[in-house]
Amino acid sequence: MVADIDLLIDAAYASGEIAKKYWKKTPEVWEKSGGAGPVTEADLAIDRMLKSELMHARPNYGWLSEETEDTTDRLHCEHVFIIDPIDGTRAFIEGSPTFSHSLAIAKNGVVTAAAVYLPALDRLYCATKHGNATLNRDKIDASTRSKIDGATTLAAKTNFSAHLWQGPVPQFDHHFRSSLAYRLCLIAHGRFDVMLTLRDTWEWDVAAGSLIAERAGACVTDQIGQRALFNNPRPMLHGMVAAPPEIHAGIISRLAPR
Template sequence: MPESDLDLLIDAAKAAGEIAGKFWKQSPEVWDKSGGAGPVTEADIAIDKMLNNELLRSRPDYGWLSEEIADSPDRLSKQRVFIVDPIDGTRAFINGSPTFSHSLAVADSGVVTAAVVYLPMLDRLYSATIGGYAKLNGEPIRASSRAEIDGATALCAKSNFLPERWIGAAPNFEQHIRSSLAYRLSLIAQGRFDVMLTLRDTWEWDVAAGSLIAERAGSTVTDMKGNAPVFNNPTAKLDGMIAAPSQIHREIVARLAPR
């Protein structure tokens, strides 16, 4: 029986974790990417190359989009595409924090159908398929069902609370932070926090896997305008992302200032 896309992603994520473990806390070589795009390490490069080789060897008809391999317009002609961040939370990885993740997804005609977010140092593997449950280490998980926006716990940067982003005052969230967007969305799926916000243009590889995991756990997941995310775009960016219980989500979208 052919291996499912989800099984393929799980195996690849675990292999990525083995590579990451060899570099973590071992002072890997670090470069700054051009254009202020942040740091990249030799571990990012090694993992991205491995994932590219192994995933496309198993699915040669799929397209490819990842953070560390040069983009190609060829992916736009493919029905299915891998969307990969070899290490989401590179700064955390460099600093020796265990909260970095490997984010792997398959999108079919713009919709994510299989997703894995793996935190190897914490042994947490989040997964989902479009027709199934969100899971953590194989066990189903559920997102928050909170209805009150004031006092909701939110994973987001302080810049999301700038007055110009909101009509009237920003919501009275209890703000928390994690460096990996994929991990933030997975924590939303787990119900450990209520809201995830990123009110800026967002790379697809940062949120593709986590968005499906959060959605299949029961969270409402959209861009800043309330539209369902569509992946494999020519620019590989989304108009931000909001993940929250449905009632809180509606209020956030209504209160955001137009851009």
């Protein structure tokens, strides 16, 4: 039987082939209800393909995807796919190359295999629970920086609001990418030091990237310092912080209580 990680890699490449048919070609776009953001015909086409192919290969696995109506069936499964067909849909609509496909498998709440693919840049990030983090099959490592002030940080500006911190907000060197999965992979690759999202976060946005960053050597938890567990009845986490261990500990200690 094909290994889970190889199954995800093949599916990630197939997702990219579909995405490239729509990218920069003005795909049809709809706004989701409840202010949940945009979805395109490409998101839906990729989601249909992934669910068909992956569930055919692993019929006993559960299914959780941003673009599939959720059911409680997955809660009774030991393994579950956690999928974001296109993470960074706004970037995709704008023609930016920084959108990604985020694919993960969790076993009893712990991510065991992950692939994040950026087809426009041909970058495939992968990890397994007991293996290295890789970019296009080459091993990658996270930053080893220890000082918070000056750390290069990927986060939306809202994460630096004073009410989220105890005392002064650290003097981060602030940057942004729209895809949370890609942000976590950039942490894994050591291109930035810190990734922050200090609001409740959908599991499909961070499941794959969190394992990749962790296997690269970053410390990855929710914003209260607890290891993230996936496949929750309400599939959201208390934010996410990924950083080298010393910086991570400093950030957690300086965040305001939730």
